[in-house]
Amino acid sequence: MDAENRVFEGGFVAIRDGRISGVGPSGATPNPSGFDEVFDLTGHLVMPGLVNAHTHSVMVLFRGRSEGQSLLTMEGWYNSIREPELSLVASDVGPAVALSCAEMALSGTTTFCDQYFFAEEIADAVKDAGLRAVIAYGIVQLGDERRGAEELARATAFLEQQRSADGRIIPWFGPHAPYVDNTEALLVEEVAVANKYGVGLHLHMACGPEDNEETERRYGTTAAVALEQLGFFNGRIHAAHCIDLSGEDIAVFARAPHASVSYNASAGLRSGRAGICPAVELRAAGVTVALGTDNVAANNSYDMVSEMRVAGLVASHREGVAQPLSSRDLVRMATIEGAKALGLDHEIGSLEVGKAADIAAFDLRGAGYSETPDPETLLVYSGSGRDLRHLWVGGEQLVADRTLTRRPFGDIRQAYSATYADFWNRVAAAKAEDGKNKKAVA
Numbered sequence: 001m002d003a004e005n006r007v008f009e010g011g012f013v014a015i016r017d018g019r020i021s022g023v024g025p026s027g028a029t030p031n032p033s034g035f036d037e038v039f040d041l042t043g044h045l046v047m048p049g050l051v052n053a054h055t056h057s058v059m060v061l062f063r064g065r066s067e068g069q070s071l072l073t074m075e076g077w078y079n080s081i082r083e084p085e086l087s088l089v090a091s092d093v094g095p096a097v098a099l100s101c102a103e104m105a106l107s108g109t110t111t112f113c114d115q116y117f118f119a120e121e122i123a124d125a126v127k128d129a130g131l132r133a134v135i136a137y138g139i140v141q142l143g144d145e146r147r148g149a150e151e152l153a154r155a156t157a158f159l160e161q162q163r164s165a166d167g168r169i170i171p172w173f174g175p176h177a178p179y180v181d182n183t184e185a186l187l188v189e190e191v192a193v194a195n196k197y198g199v200g201l202h203l204h205m206a207c208g209p210e211d212n213e214e215t216e217r218r219y220g221t222t223a224a225v226a227l228e229q230l231g232f233f234n235g236r237i238h239a240a241h242c243i244d245l246s247g248e249d250i251a252v253f254a255r256a257p258h259a260s261v262s263y264n265a266s267a268g269l270r271s272g273r274a275g276i277c278p279a280v281e282l283r284a285a286g287v288t289v290a291l292g293t294d295n296v297a298a299n300n301s302y303d304m305v306s307e308m309r310v311a312g313l314v315a316s317h318r319e320g321v322a323q324p325l326s327s328r329d330l331v332r333m334a335t336i337e338g339a340k341a342l343g344l345d346h347e348i349g350s351l352e353v354g355k356a357a358d359i360a361a362f363d364l365r366g367a368g369y370s371e372t373p374d375p376e377t378l379l380v381y382s383g384s385g386r387d388l389r390h391l392w393v394g395g396e397q398l399v400a401d402r403t404l405t406r407r408p409f410g411d412i413r414q415a416y417s418a419t420y421a422d423f424w425n426r427v428a429a430a431k432a433e434d435g436k437n438k439k440a441v442a
Contacts, residue, residue: 001048001336001350005328007375013046015357018395023351043365044389045375047331048350049110049358050304051338054202054240054262054292056116056138057100057126058093060416061423062297071298072207072241072271081297082140085117087426093121094128095419098412101129102404103302107385110358110393113238113262113292113342115174115202119158123169130398130406132358134342135162136174136202139190141182148186152193159197166394170199170342177204177211178227191231200236200258200343206249207241208273224249233259238341240292242282243268243275250278253287260288260341263333265311266301267294276318279311280325290338291330303385305362308334312380327376357395362387 012029014022032038069076111132119137126133137155141148162171173194211223233256240262253259263277293299308330315325339349348358391399
């Protein structure tokens, strides 16, 4: 995924001290005696680790709990997610994130962008898993000024305190959905703090009618234009979904110095929204467009290979032409473009000398694969994240022969299952208590 899109049919990648020290055709392979380990990956596709540009890793707890609800509307999100979230406690986070990290690693993802509460606990779990993550402290205000002030203070403390010695954890700010659940005053403060610390802002934008309806009512313009007027687009901004973008909105993104979009095709389709992210138009305007799964209540999968396929199919449907996003485009969006969206393209996203050795190896020897001059199309339209065999992050092998190296998957799943049962028992108890209180008042 370098600037020339080089592909070697038979090649090598060399790693020293966690970084790529060499890459090229097999004829240039260095003497293996100078290395501690040598892997023969004949029949594999060796590529940069995948970048999931938008998800909420704790929300694996909600998988299968939002059927029939559109999480891209305030009503659907509040009824199926927000109310149960009130029963979350800090001890729920580690087991949930551990399972999410395991699923991502076992399907080829080495880096992800997360936005949620309990950011410190998420960071601790990601460090234990060994993945790389941008963690945006999620701020939900919902009209409560006191809550907004408290969340802003906690988010600022997270930025000040959270630093990863090996650079794998990058703290950001995460205003959940401007104008839907953050006031204008809070948005202005969030921008000021983000600029002070030089971090990015990750938010949901134009994913449902509410944000544009609210800003049209108050300001006579769309959310993107209103946010630009507040200075939101002066720094690094990474917006998820972006289904309902106008031509002027796209221009806002195009003229911003560091604005990007996470195109979450599967989550958009499952929401029932008629709109589809205008990824082709955004890219034509020069906007960086990455790919994300969103949470697994909205998507039900962390498989970024599947996400590439759906993103390509949806773009073809929206534009009415065959493959307006080529397979190569889609792979770039899931690697180097995702890295660029997160400000990490100097460090990850391609197999180039000097970059961190974040590498995925997919086994292409099974059923469904065959010889082809086009490995990108083979991966995107014939492949699956379940074909991941090996994974390295910073040169550390986290998956070997489809097996996690740091912690057995069975242990992760067992801890998660216990947490899942405890959490939903608490949700049921809270709902029952709320029902009693309402009867008493009546």
